[in-house]
Amino acid sequence: MRFYNNYAYLFLIPTVLGLLFFRLIPIAISIFAGFTNWDIYSPPQWTGLSNYVHMFRSEEFWSVLKRTFEFSFFFTAGVCVLGLFFAVMLNQRLRGIHFFRGLFFMPVITSVVAVGILWDWILSPQFGVLNSLLNRIFHLTSSPSWLGDQKYALGTLIVVYIWKSVGYQMIIYLAGLQHIPGELREAARIDGANEARSFFSVTLPLLTPTLFFVLIITIIQSFHTFDITYSLTRGGPYQTTTTLSYYIYQNAFVHYRMGYASGLAYILFFFTLIITWLNFVVKKKWVNYQ
Numbered sequence: 001m002r003f004y005n006n007y008a009y010l011f012l013i014p015t016v017l018g019l020l021f022f023r024l025i026p027i028a029i030s031i032f033a034g035f036t037n038w039d040i041y042s043p044p045q046w047t048g049l050s051n052y053v054h055m056f057r058s059e060e061f062w063s064v065l066k067r068t069f070e071f072s073f074f075f076t077a078g079v080c081v082l083g084l085f086f087a088v089m090l091n092q093r094l095r096g097i098h099f100f101r102g103l104f105f106m107p108v109i110t111s112v113v114a115v116g117i118l119w120d121w122i123l124s125p126q127f128g129v130l131n132s133l134l135n136r137i138f139h140l141t142s143s144p145s146w147l148g149d150q151k152y153a154l155g156t157l158i159v160v161y162i163w164k165s166v167g168y169q170m171i172i173y174l175a176g177l178q179h180i181p182g183e184l185r186e187a188a189r190i191d192g193a194n195e196a197r198s199f200f201s202v203t204l205p206l207l208t209p210t211l212f213f214v215l216i217i218t219i220i221q222s223f224h225t226f227d228i229t230y231s232l233t234r235g236g237p238y239q240t241t242t243t244l245s246y247y248i249y250q251n252a253f254v255h256y257r258m259g260y261a262s263g264l265a266y267i268l269f270f271f272t273l274i275i276t277w278l279n280f281v282v283k284k285k286w287v288n289y290q
Contacts, residue, residue: 033262040256051263060239061247061264068244071158072222078162079218080211083169088199090170091177101174105167116231119160123147147233153240160228165221169214176210177203208287216279223272244268 034051036044055061090101107115122129123146131143146156180203188198204211226245229235235242235250242250245268252261 030262030265033259034266035263036259038257038259040258044259047259051260052267055260055263055267064239064242064244064247067154067240067242068223071154071225071243072219074155074158075161075165075222075225076215076218078158079166079169080214082162082166083214084173084207084211086166086170087173087177091174101171104170107164108167110164112227112231115160115164115228119228120147120232123156148237150237150240153233153237157229157233157241160232161225164228165218169218172214173207173210176207180206205288209289212279212283212287216276219275219279220272223268244271 033044035046035048037047037050038044086104090097090104121127123131125131125143125145125148128143128146130146131140134140135143144152146152184202184206185198188202193201223243224245225243226249229241229243229246230249233241235246244264248261248264248268251257251264
């Protein structure tokens with residue numbers, strides 16, 4: 001028996017080595033790098049808190065942080081509300097409803113490269129589908145540059161991210177809705193509640209654990225957006241769409257300021273941790289587990 005127990009540890013070695021070399025050691029190195037001046041062309045030089053001092057004195061950092069919170073707020077609100085709306089609409093016993101559920105989930109599993117090409121074509125100022133449609137309806141004198149104009153770029157990018165992500169939250173909501181006993185809604189209808197009253201008085205309170213879970217994962221997701229930003233705007237124009245996660249990439253792999261980028265990464269981790277903790281603190285006031 002002891003032989004088989006020891007033999008089982010052999011199967012754990014690849015996972016343990018992967019965790020050690022690709023997770024734990026890089027985390028330790030990045031913590032150390034945050035206190036150094038390291039540009040990958042020369043050995044790291046210990047500088048203490050200089051990266052963090054420079055960071056908090058930088059207007060660029062505060063501007064990027066402000067855009068990050070703007071992006072996070074609107075993305076989280078859009079995904080949580082639209083995901084719930086679509087889940088309620090698709091929580092019906094109708095013929096062909098599984099097709100529409102799969103259709104709404106399709107953007108989630110679509111390649112980011114394909115998403116970038118698709119939306120770049122839709123949003124093109126001269127030949128884009130959106131501007132062509134708007135010109136036919138409203139007869140615009142000039143076509144908006146949705147990704148090239150500072151007024152529209154961040155909002156447009158938020159819309160694309162919501163389109164890409166909302167299907168995942170919709171599936172989670174749908175699972176939560178299907179675990180609510182139908183007898184409770186029937187009892188509400190017997191008592192005279194209409195559909196809206198039944199939803200807000202019965203369904204929504206029982207769905208709060210699912211709402212809380214969706215809120216947490218969406219907030220975390222909103223702070224780690226990179227791929228679509230890279231494929232559509234590269235942080236432009238004039239850093240209008242540069243959020244903190246993309247700013248880390250720019251400093252690390254464009255400007256090769258690895259030490260500064262490591263410090264930024266842990267600032268991002270700190271904000272994500274604090275906001276998640278605050279949500280767990282206030283959840284007792286609105287999440288119903290009964």
